[in-house]
Amino acid sequence: MKTTHRPYLIGAALVGALALVVTVAQAADPLPSWNDGKTKQSIVDFVTRVTKPGSPDFVPVAERIATFDNDGTLWAEQPLYFQFFFVLDRVKTLAPQHPEWKTKEPFAALLRGDLKNALAGGDKGLLEMAMATHAGMTTVEFEQLIKDWIATAKHPQTGRLFTAMVYQPMLEVLSYLRANGFKTFIVSGGGIEFMRPWTEQVYGIPPEQVVGSSIKTKFELRDGQPVLVRLPELNFIDDNVGKPVGIQQHIGRRPIAAFGNSDGDLQMLQWTTAGSGPRFALLVHHTDAEREWAYDRTSSIGKLDRAWDEAMTKNWTVVDMKQDWKIIFPLPNK
């Protein structure tokens, strides 16, 4: 009987110690980069409601699922989605192997340094360049390409590493939710395999909690060694109406909280808030032209129009970056 009893006793001690840690953690401000006010309060109130034992709004830990858009919600997205800077760099690197690109748009414009015309083809042109640069190698090779690029590539305007252009206040929200038993997921229109190599280190979000757009892959044995080859064929677009589909496919249950910044996140927020029980939806509104960028209804990147209207009708939380955030990016020595 002794050996079977011991774990329970230690378990009780653990629970006591954990309760103490939680108490101490709650005494400190979990969101120090947020100015006090109703935006910050709405986050704290929601977390308090769903985690308070015995409360009618209590949500069991297993159901504390929170989903986050990436571009414009967890890191910046101007003047172009950061993944597109990777595409630009890859087109330049691969150009010597593709002499036909010299006369083929949008590659030709891009190689002349004419970004405006390179982007003039819209989604079709972007997709063509993404396929040309994201397919044709194994998943292991692609992961290494991303790791090498993200470690050194810098934003053309700020001169910062792209991973240093994540939003410090949102990093705090991620940590705060996880400290309260939430599982945090990324649900992004960006490439799933573009994000996974660095999301664990930068956001504390492991690869299996990243949902994104993808191309198809194919299993092969090469000299007896199994590989997954990336094919120039679209598999899934995780944007707009695709986000709830991606959430169901990967997570298999409805989030209770969702965070976005653009019309591409509207359906994720609708899907999240339509569930029963307490729900939380937040939109980041880019209002700070000085410290970041200011854009909304008419922006070609990160357009916030219909989702903003719906947020006001449904009383979702809207972050005013200029007013609500003390700092935007992590401090350099952080």
Next chain:
Amino acid sequence: MKTTHRPYLIGAALVGALALVVTVAQAADPLPSWNDGKTKQSIVDFVTRVTKPGSPDFVPVAERIATFDNDGTLWAEQPLYFQFFFVLDRVKTLAPQHPEWKTKEPFAALLRGDLKNALAGGDKGLLEMAMATHAGMTTVEFEQLIKDWIATAKHPQTGRLFTAMVYQPMLEVLSYLRANGFKTFIVSGGGIEFMRPWTEQVYGIPPEQVVGSSIKTKFELRDGQPVLVRLPELNFIDDNVGKPVGIQQHIGRRPIAAFGNSDGDLQMLQWTTAGSGPRFALLVHHTDAEREWAYDRTSSIGKLDRAWDEAMTKNWTVVDMKQDWKIIFPLPNK
């Protein structure tokens, strides 16, 4: 300074207490339904190697990913995959709404009770029946159908609930791995949404850690309420060469341990064991005609042929159910 120091002190106490729990847990047999011998020992040896701090084979917790096939590995699969019993029941339930099924194969044979001819169409006929019974409703409605069915449907030969035909020794492996920091995933050819409603309760595996075959879904607003509608269109087949593809798509990193029972699991085991560092692969061989079923190279369900050969060549662990397992199914009062 006091408030910042306190969590660290408590943290140290926690680590100490956790270490003690681990020590006590290891003193008890983590796999009591396994007979002693080299099969059981191979599992324990692997877990010990990858979890021992300072060992050259130590694997960080985040990378301790283990994947499990479901049919024939975690629960039985004879005389038919259990999901097919659900299809049979659904065809009967829906028949009044489908008068055309009376003359349309394979539905007609099935409704006459002629299982042999209903299955004669092979995969094509099965797929047609699955589509007819798994699509056309919302994801929420389908989840409820599965929950209702799995709570009451019984195996035609054993008279047991299907969820009572899981393998007790494998439940112990799942618990043992999780107690050692592993994240356990299902990677099954079965329908992802057929499994998710009950895997958490039965296996301790949450919906977001279930990978399986799927049909497409579509986001819609119905009277302003968002729904995901299940479409009669194949999305992904998570079997054979599909398993490594599904693993990459959902998990985004290579497992270090994989468990299967048939040729449909071969590529998952190849993919898992081809990574660097310590790797573990296991096949369940169905050898017990008395307590379960005995089948391998010539079975139409759960054929074990090429994978068995490769297991012998590569020294993978092969479970002999008759020899290695003290009991097969959980005891009735469990």
